[in-house]
Amino acid sequence: MNAVKLIGNVGREITVKEFEGGKLATFSLATSETYLNRHKEEVTNTSWHTIVAWGKLAQSCEQLLAKGKLIAVEGRLNYRQYQNKEDQTVKVIEIVASKVEEVSRMRA
Template sequence: MNAVKLIGNVGREITVKEFEGGKLATFSLATNETYLNRNKEEVTSTSWHNIVAWGKLAQSCEELLSKGKLVAIEGRLNYRQYQNKEDQTVKVMEIVAVKIEEVVKKSE
């Protein structure tokens, strides 16, 4: 089973491309992990993920998401590669989203 669930902040504005068959939205997502190091100091580590959404979901991303917004994403990992202009092979790992929801923090 290829399934991914992430909660994080949108890292940059959404990029949307239109095709005959619909839309493609791409953006980055920052997730944070906090832990204590050997000196009992709290350390936060940030990981960056490339997110891809197609069709109606891409349309929703374009309308609702913006940089910094906290979201929950469900999707699958996708690995692909292509040749760049310098004829080098570029490998890409991305998350193809199937569900994206804004996360609303409860007030204390």
């Protein structure tokens, strides 16, 4: 099974491209985890993910998303590669979203 669930913050403004068959939305998502190291210091690691959404979901993302917004994304991992202008192979790992929704922040 190829399934991914992430909660994080939108890292940059969404990019939307329109095609004959619909829309493609692309954006980055920052996820963070915090832990204590062996010196009892708090350490935060942030990972960046490329998210793509197609069709009606892309249209929803275009209206819903803004930089910094906390969201939940469900989808699948997609691996692809292409040749760039220098004829080098570029490998891309992205998450193809099937569901994107805003997450409300809980207050302590």
